[in-house]
Amino acid sequence: LSDEEGDxxxxxxxxxxxxxxxxxxxxxxxxxxxxxxxxxxLMTKDAIILYSDDETLxxxxxxxxxxQSKLPVGLKEDFNAVIDNSLKxxxxxxxxxxxxxxxxxxxxxxxxxxxxxxxxxxxxxPYTVANEAQQIVDSQTIFTIVLIGALAGVAVAAALAVLRxxxxxxxxxxxxxxxxxxxxRSLSDALEELKVHDKMQKEFINIAAHELRTPVQxxxxxxxxxxxxxSSDDGLADEVKMPKEDFEMIVRNxxxxxxxxxxxxxxxxxxxxxxxxQREIFDLNLxxxxxxxxxxxxxxxxxxxxxxxxxxxxxILVNADKTKTFEVISNLIGNAIKFTPSDGKIIIExxxxxxEVVISVTDTGPGIDPEIVPKLFTKFATxxxxxxxxxxxxxxxxxxxxxxRIWAATNNGKGGATFSFSLRLEKEKNLTExxxxxxxxx
Amino acid sequence: xxxxxxNNLTSGKKILIVDDEHDIGLSLKRVLERNSxxxxxxxxxxxxxxxxxxxxYDLAIFDIRMPGIDGTELYKRIRQLDKSVKICxxxxxxxxxxxxxxxxxxxxxxxxxxKPVHSKFLLDKVAEVLSAS
Numbered sequence: 001l002s003d004e005e006g007d008x009x010x011x012x013x014x015x016x017x018x019x020x021x022x023x024x025x026x027x028x029x030x031x032x033x034x035x036x037x038x039x040x041x042l043m044t045k046d047a048i049i050l051y052s053d054d055e056t057l058x059x060x061x062x063x064x065x066x067x068q069s070k071l072p073v074g075l076k077e078d079f080n081a082v083i084d085n086s087l088k089x090x091x092x093x094x095x096x097x098x099x100x101x102x103x104x105x106x107x108x109x110x111x112x113x114x115x116x117x118x119x120x121x122x123x124x125x126p127y128t129v130a131n132e133a134q135q136i137v138d139s140q141t142i143f144t145i146v147l148i149g150a151l152a153g154v155a156v157a158a159a160l161a162v163l164r165x166x167x168x169x170x171x172x173x174x175x176x177x178x179x180x181x182x183x184x185r186s187l188s189d190a191l192e193e194l195k196v197h198d199k200m201q202k203e204f205i206n207i208a209a210h211e212l213r214t215p216v217q218x219x220x221x222x223x224x225x226x227x228x229x230x231s232s233d234d235g236l237a238d239e240v241k242m243p244k245e246d247f248e249m250i251v252r253n254x255x256x257x258x259x260x261x262x263x264x265x266x267x268x269x270x271x272x273x274x275x276x277x278q279r280e281i282f283d284l285n286l287x288x289x290x291x292x293x294x295x296x297x298x299x300x301x302x303x304x305x306x307x308x309x310x311x312x313x314x315x316i317l318v319n320a321d322k323t324k325t326f327e328v329i330s331n332l333i334g335n336a337i338k339f340t341p342s343d344g345k346i347i348i349e350x351x352x353x354x355x356e357v358v359i360s361v362t363d364t365g366p367g368i369d370p371e372i373v374p375k376l377f378t379k380f381a382t383x384x385x386x387x388x389x390x391x392x393x394x395x396x397x398x399x400x401x402x403x404x405r406i407w408a409a410t411n412n413g414k415g416g417a418t419f420s421f422s423l424r425l426e427k428e429k430n431l432t433e434x435x436x437x438x439x440x441x442x
Numbered sequence: 443x444x445x446x447x448x449n450n451l452t453s454g455k456k457i458l459i460v461d462d463e464h465d466i467g468l469s470l471k472r473v474l475e476r477n478s479x480x481x482x483x484x485x486x487x488x489x490x491x492x493x494x495x496x497x498x499y500d501l502a503i504f505d506i507r508m509p510g511i512d513g514t515e516l517y518k519r520i521r522q523l524d525k526s527v528k529i530c531x532x533x534x535x536x537x538x539x540x541x542x543x544x545x546x547x548x549x550x551x552x553x554x555x556x557k558p559v560h561s562k563f564l565l566d567k568v569a570e571v572l573s574a575s
Contacts, residue, residue, distance in 0.1 A: 216558040228561075
């Protein structure tokens, strides 16, 4: 089959048309003269029986044992010679048979459909049936009109249908291939992301395990040493005494462990999307003052750091989570203290920009290591002796959960770093509206 | 915590500890000193290398993950200086002896402490390593 232009290469489909060989065989047999007791058979060019008077042979291989065993011994050789000849050549082949005192003939003729050998037709008759065979061969005209014509009609229709189907299939295949490639790409991207995520998760667990176990060691060792020092054969003394340094080591590490476990729990909440934001309207300036009040002794203490707060002159109202915002501000100021050298200064500012407020904390430390910048807000990106390495990651999650942004910059020239975050402002107008709504509800 | 018999055997043996976590180094030093060992502690590998006394130490305990020169690198450096000092590792990370052997194929002592290490386990293992020929 080929397409309309007859270009076979352009057609990549397969058409299968079928006809019942029994019907064909019986039709052909009906073409034989009524008075003869001839039998008729059809086989493919691969010698598979398509039609035989004995229907149990249909589908068998002509050269197979089944069929061959049914051929009378005296006839077998002649019969096979005729069939062999027909399968190889394209002409009519005939042999006169003499069997048990009777004479007959076997005639076979290749069936040519559309110029190609399709199979062979053979007739066994008790006497010479060359005429009859010829009659059948002549009747191939009828055969062609009735059967091949029908087959061809079906085939052409099928070919045209397939041609159209093939074209749309090709389009469909192209589209689907593109879709598949896209989804393959997204799948492999997703797989890659999963792998990266999995690797990061494993790394997180490994670092978290390290961080959790580390403070346990001094607590354990100091407790065990105290137990040794205060034990006799009677067991542990009623009153346990220990050097101040050992006691301080236990307290210091217990606190570190407490900070770390609460930070790791917070990370677990963030990553399981169960971080809860409880919004309320409050004055951010007051909150910052509260943080400074709490943190000042730490800053003023050993390092004598001066904390300067430059607030906007009026209340800055935000609708945010008070406790968590306090946590973010404490974290940023705590970091600033950590990285600011003795006698340094930390400046905290609040600025209103359109509908948001930007809170920034500037220190006079060494600035941010350029290598750290890209992963600054990730887990365990930076770690100091007193920090957990999770503060900025948690701060970012809190700020973003409230619809704000957080960022950092190294102050070129002036030195130090500035960490800033934004929160949406709660306008006075909205406040009045909220107040009005609340009054109505009451 | 350890028997008098062992105490006599290991008494005064010299141990080097290198761990970037100050409180861990100090607490391990305290436990070992309380049990008659003589301990030097450094929080940085470079410091430990610079102050290393060849042939002086009986045992060294190195933290594995440290900034700068890590424990396995420190092992290689110290091995070049001192062929006979016994070396143990300590880590709070999820590391197995097999993983350690992959990094250090020539390491056969198989002495790896996992933090937090109990004092009794530390002392028993140290005594075992020191008394082995």
